[in-house]
Amino acid sequence: MNPGLDAILFVPDAPVPFARAWRWQRLLQERLLADSRGPEALLILQHPRCYTLGRGASEAHLGFDPLAPPAPLFRIDRGGEVTHHLPGQLVAYPVLNLQRHGADLHLYLRQLEGAVLDVLGQLGLAGERIDGLTGVWLEGRKLAAIGVGARRWISQHGLALNVNCDLSGFAAIVPCGLADRAVGRLCDWLPGLGIDQVQPLLREAIATRFGLTLRPPVGTERLWG
């Protein structure tokens, strides 16, 4: 019915250090705050090994000294507990004006879950939601972690989907503060599956869920540094 909302897609090839991707998101958020009618944005990328904590997260869920972490540790402006990022995991950071998408943070979390469920469906897997445990699960294992932050309904942060990453780094933390829940990755169900196959599915699933028409950045929309 609608032609779709104009959204800029950023898909860097190489893993992006967390601090840089965070800076990009804040820049995109600032642009949308300054011009609420401007284009929305979607970043899909991978991070080098790191850990992040939500603003209200407990350090009790870290299995290491926060002053001497095994990989860079960031306390960031999103909801949720600790999580781990690394190559082989796809992260998607939609910078959206949520007023165009229902102005409802819980609904937004459900839509992000929905996008991951759509990807799993495309791969022939039946992922599920678990009431009260935001994220996407497959046979009791958590495949995707979700945590978002917003200012004046402009979102940042988003979701992380484990594709074929090494899971050993999750052992150093209690992911999302859930001690009795295992973490999984897609390649355990679909051997040989790689980032290159999943990335376009995730991109399309998010575009469809949020009614976005994705396009590459032009001119000053490009992100540097």
Next chain:
Amino acid sequence: MATHDIFMPALSSTMTEGKIVEWLKKPGDPVARGESVLVVESDKADMDVEAFQAGFLAAVLMPAGQTAPVGETIGLIVETEAEIAAAQASAPSAPTAAPAVPVAVAVPVAAAVAAPAPPPVPAPAAVAAVAPPAVPSPPPAAGRLVATPRARKLATQLGVALESLRGSGPHGRIQAEDVELASGQSVSVPRVAEGTAAFAPAAAAAAGNGAAPAAASGQAFGRPGDTVAFNTLQQAVNRNMNASLGVPCFHVGYTITTDRLDALYKTVKGKGVTMTALLAKAVGVVLARHPQVNVAFTEAGMAYPDRVNVAVAVAMDDGGLLTPVLVDADKTDLYSLSRSWADLVARSRTKQLKPDEYSTGTFTLSNLGMFGVDRFDAILPPGTGAILAVAASRPTVVAGADGSIAVKRQMQVNLTADHRVIYGAHGAAFLKDLAALIETNPESLAL
């Protein structure tokens, strides 16, 4: 001198309470309008809460790490540095248990519509700038008492001295119940007009008194003998009402059978759909087919907006009313409309609407069904061509064309229209289609 409350915001229609993650400002810090003051978390989502007034953070009533119900006052902002000490001194600091008492503030009232809608004109650049009504200030407090607005009004109505009360709310805040108890009144359930729409009268009748709950204590802004100054919002409403005297209006009414709409409402209510959203959606869909009823008079001619934006009148508990706008009511799905409406009502209550969220309506809906009224007519808001007054749906004995007799639920709707742009036949055709949709195919609204 004025003190502004910071409320726990509603970040989702399914959010009942939120956790304060962090105060970004300390008491005494200056805050700019639009600057983030604290962070609230609900589920795995964080939101920065911003100051809607410039001034100073005077008090933090709920520390970081604590959870507060939506709408609860969690901090105070004052306008000048000199007021900080006074606000701090009178803000009770001993933490007490916080009962989750929602304070209902929004009651749709017809016949008066506040938002100064800029007249839609063909060239966007020429849209007249109409000053939005300033945010009404809470009553001035000498030696600040912490009380909900509803408690203050009740105290005035019932002649209870707030100074003599101990508040049962968080940090000793005086709640409406405290005032009612002090005056010997039975505690009434806070009335929430939105969402019950046409169905509340049945409940009131079942309670055996035949009167709407609100009748127990009619609203008044002053005591007998007083003359009370209009607040800013009331002044804005007055200007708009006076402007309507220059518009040649006519009224046309219709009786609509609502049994199928009622049945549909029962099935979607659990999904967060409100009657207001259902009616707005129905009106939006029919307006899209009747652009002549979505039109506005301008000096240049008949202005046809490029969208169907249904505004809905919501009365403010402290006087005046707003008309939050459901944008693209014809195209937006029912569930999104319901969520938008919940968000708009929550933010009207805390005076956090932006001008374009209450001034861009192209058609207005006013619903007094929850009071059981059988009919009324509304005053046309400036800059629009028509407003629809919706009364209660009530069981009625209906004679069929074949002489059969049946009991059906029926409601009366009454259209007020500017005859310069909308003629009787346009209004009547619109109502005929609206009735046909509601009577024969309401299910299509939920698709």
